[in-house]
Amino acid sequence: MIDVRNLTKKYGCVRAVDGISFHVDKGSIVGFLGPNGAGKTTTLKILTCYQPATSGQAAIAGFDVLTQSLDVRRNIGYMPESPGLYPEMKVHEFLKFRAALREIPRRRRRAAIARVAVLCRLSEPENMLRRNMGELSRGYRQRVALADALLHSPPVLILDEPTSGLDPTQIRSMRELILTLGGSHTIILSSHILAEVEQTCDRLIVIAGGKIAACGTPDELRKSVIGPSRIVAEIQGNREEVLQAFKGIPDVRDVQIKSIGKWQRVTIRNKDNTDRRSDIAHLAHKRGWALRELRDEAGSLEDFFVQMTYEQNIESTDRRPESN
Template sequence: MIEVQHLTKRYGPFTAVDDVSFRAETGEILGFLGPNGAGKTTTMRVLTGYMPATEGSATVAGHDVFADPIAAKRSTGYLPETPPLYPDMTVREYLTFVGKLKLPASVGKAERTSRVDAVMAKTHIADMANRHCSKLSKGYRQRVGLAQALIHDPEVLILDEPTAGLDPKQIIETRALIRSLAGSHTVVLSTHILPEVSQTCQRVVIINKGRVVAVDTPDNLTRQLKGSATLYVQVDAAGADAAPVLSGLDGVRRVVELDRHEQMVGFEVAADADRDVRRDVARLVVDRGWGLLEMRPLRLSLEDIFLQLTTDESGNNAPPPESEQPHA
């Protein structure tokens, strides 16, 4: 479990992290989403005890990061943005060294060796055991970094951009590995790749300019932002003037024409939240003989949410297409 309360980190006059609070429950994968320079790495570095915070508190697996750093570090595995490898060590030597540092003194040599073998198998690097770290490809470096974080079987895993720089196959493998770790570990991972969050994480913290903008499940975020159930309805040319009729339906708040071609016209139909107007819309369209070509729920992709949440409302950045003003 991780609990962060009112965490603030200033570098001189610059505030990198500003009053950030969030929780990650045991066994959960929490995504830390934000553009570059949002304060993700700084927050993670505070959580791992790499640097102290200016204000606020952080607890990892029940240990206060500032008051009891050694105990907190013992229950934390950390993969920094650049895997911290020693180029002149082989993978096995490196993991043995990290094992000596991180495993408790009671763990003997034989047990340590079996831990090293276990994490190498888990992260699929056993075939590189005797290769020097300097000779590894980016994908292997990342996985050795992950193996290093796992070596002492920590309660909490903190992964800073674990899939950055990997090829698509490696990304899929790494995500599957991270998902398989949930349950027994609490995982916090940072990323600026949006699909990663929806595919890997149970909850998302969106952070921008050092502040938490939103915390929720990927699904809820999508729903909440939209504020209402929205449908995309496409009818043939006969229904060219359907908009006013559709808006007359009970529960429909607004109808916007999205696209119009010779043969068809498409509308965005926004209904009140928690109200399913699909049957009514379908019946109406069919009754009028407009020819229903397509009807599907419109959802904001996480990408849209991300852009909405992190775009300055005062700024001139145009909102992404097919999205409304944030409801919240």
């Protein structure tokens, strides 16, 4: 549904987006994740035809963003980071205006507005449709912008930081809304908050310094952080005996040990994803060692995100003043 190949955008000598390529399948929710200034918004602006790329190609629903811009814009619903709404207009007037601009036939406009008002909770618990947009809170402004993006039921939704500036309740409600839209729409959303995209997206594209740092499902990314399973155990026993005993367990890649008083803190990395906690418990029992902790340590995507973006930003220091 979205196909991006070698997309590059330069602002003077700065490469905001540096040769990125990715593909988004129909009906999936893809999170575009990266720190501020990573190139997320620039990429989204290119996809929405607001600005062209310096080089490379991007196509949405089979239409090229440069040469078939109007067709692309008919097929997308875009919610910018700071929604531009006319403060003097009432919400229903704005949606009516946007419905006409989006070529929805006159007889279907009322139904389309009613549908998005229910979907984005603009009609309940309080009817916001008669309110002036200048009076709306940030949360409701975001909802109006999303309602506008959904008016013509576009196959592709592009949401730039949809939860930015919202309070925790509003973030949760926006997240739920995005999840309900998945499946019937292909969604690409940007964020610099990992936990947010992890909960809503099928696939993550981590961008840093204008380049794609990683791409995959949250599980795939998690595995790439610490590799296969890692077990942490705290055992009371002789350091050397414990180390040799654990090294002898089949398919163990390496064992690290650290003494904490009488206790040995052991970190065991496996060659595969097999859960070896029962083997370890059995071994400790057989040798008569006391065991006070045994856990499978899940990979932290947050660590991965920080690590990847940090590395990319260091690289970008060399990248920005582009050599001629």
